[in-house]
Amino acid sequence: MKLTIFSVCSLILLQSFVSPFGIQSIINFISGSKDILFGVVQNAGSFLPTPSEIFGNTKNLIAGLPFEYVSSSINSVCSTLMSSNSVISKITPEVDSMYFQLMTACSKYSIPLLEPEGLLKLKAFNVTKKTVILVTGWRTTVSNSQTIEELSKAYNCRGDVNFLALDAASYVDTLFSWAALNTAEIGEHMGENLVRLAKLVPLENIHLIGHSLGAHICGVAGRTFNKLTSKLIPRITALDPAKPCFNEGESLSGLMRGDAEFIDVIHTNAGVLGKKDATGDVDFYPDGMVSLPTGCLSVVCAHDRAWMYYVETVYPGNEYNFMAKRCTSMKRLRRNKCGDEAEPMGYAATSNLKGTYILEVKGKSPFGMNGNETLEDQHVWCGTCLYAGIV
Known part of the structure; x- marks a missing residue:
């Protein structure tokens, strides 16, 4: 070494x-x-x-x-x-103890990762709906995650998806170097079982979303799925994919172009906890290629803004809150020297987008420049069990 x-x-x-x-x-x-x-x-x-x-x-x-x-x-x-191969993970993933959790407005159902067929036994799972699978990163569990709860609430407000979360916390809640090592193995197991899931639901209805280390798990899962089937997962959304230890061409490459038909990336802590380099088909940079977007004074806040921005776009009526233009810097954007066509970041991102997109954001919710506070108030109960009971 x-x-x-x-x-x-x-x-x-x-x-x-x-x-x-x-x-x-x-x-x-x-x-x-x-x-x-x-x-x-x-x-x-x-x-x-x-x-x-x-x-x-x-x-x-x-x-x-x-x-x-x-x-x-x-x-x-x-x-x-x-x-140097000198780093050995002290906590090896045990795939038989990993679960998908199906989350509805009122209930949560755990299904072993190795038995995706178990989803068909649940009345809450609808094979005709799109299936969104969220994979979070370091220090997150399905029972204690604001990321999972907020995104679940937003998708349940829409009511047109099966929302699943992968609980891999036991294997990424450790020293970052060990957690990084485990992402590859977890991603491979996930990819193998996506092959089985794709036999239950239409492949075109599967959408993977990963935050931080979770983005790299999704990348490996997509790559593994392609290796086993010669097909591609339709979409991977990467929310501030983790930077430390992940470098293309090295032992841990993480998420890469080609891991899905369409990869959209939101960078909010560029160059610090999150990668700065473009890693998707389209890469969005709120406030430009900065480490601290408007309203954040810490890197933790900045790293979390990626999923917060995305959650905002999932709620009905918010799909076009964040409009971005193909550009190279905030300076050029503010001088109107970028492309003429503005495109949505987040939920409504279109699969034909390519390149780097820059946009402005606000420092508090609603974060999108087109955000509506009145509409946000209407979403407070949407997607919750109380709301489900009322309607």
Whole structure:
């Protein structure tokens, strides 16, 4: 294993900024860095900080190193560790303990990932409807996720889909390097069982949505599905796909063009927790290629904005809240030097779109420039069990 002195020093600097234990932490980390440098420790990946350690104390980062420098340093070290095969996940995914959860306005039903046929036994599952499968990322479970709850509520408000969430939290709720390793295996298992699901529902009705690490799981799932069937999943929507450890052409490539017929990506924490490079057929950059969109003062807020924007577009009447133009920068957009045709970001994104699209957003909900506060108020109860009981 080869690590540059620069990379090790970067890690030491990172640890000093993010750790609450100050100088002693630096001393301990220097000792660990020696092990990494000389390849003594087989599980060198354990020296990589977790995302919470890296980005949990935003004030320290603002006072110290720029966001993108921190993230790029971590990404560089992670790539080196991955290519050296010195990182071994301490928590191996057990596919037989993973579940799809079908979520309706009033109920939740768990179906083993290995038994998608079980969906047909549920009255709540309608084979004629579109099937949306959400895969979230680090530190998320189906029983404790605002992302899942909000997106489920929005889709249940529409009432025309089967909304499923994949619970993979036990295998991505760990050190980021280990979680990253597990995304490939989880994605392969998911892809294998999408083959079985596609025999139950029309393939054209399947839509995968992934946030953060979940976006890469969806990419691997789509790639695996294609390998096994020579067909493509119609659409993958990637919500701020995770940056650290995922680099095209390396051991962990993550989501790539060609993993689905159409891939739309929303970047909201570009270059930090989320990837900055275009990774889809169409890549949307709210507020341009920035790490902190309007209204966010932390990278966690920015990373979450991707799914918040998408959720807003799912509600009926909000499909065109976020209109973007093919462009290269916010500066050009504000000077009216971009394309003439504005296209919707999110739910209504059209599959013929290609390239980079830029748009402006607001700092609070409704975030879309075409958002309507009155309509938003009407959506408060839509998609909830109380609403389902009334109608």
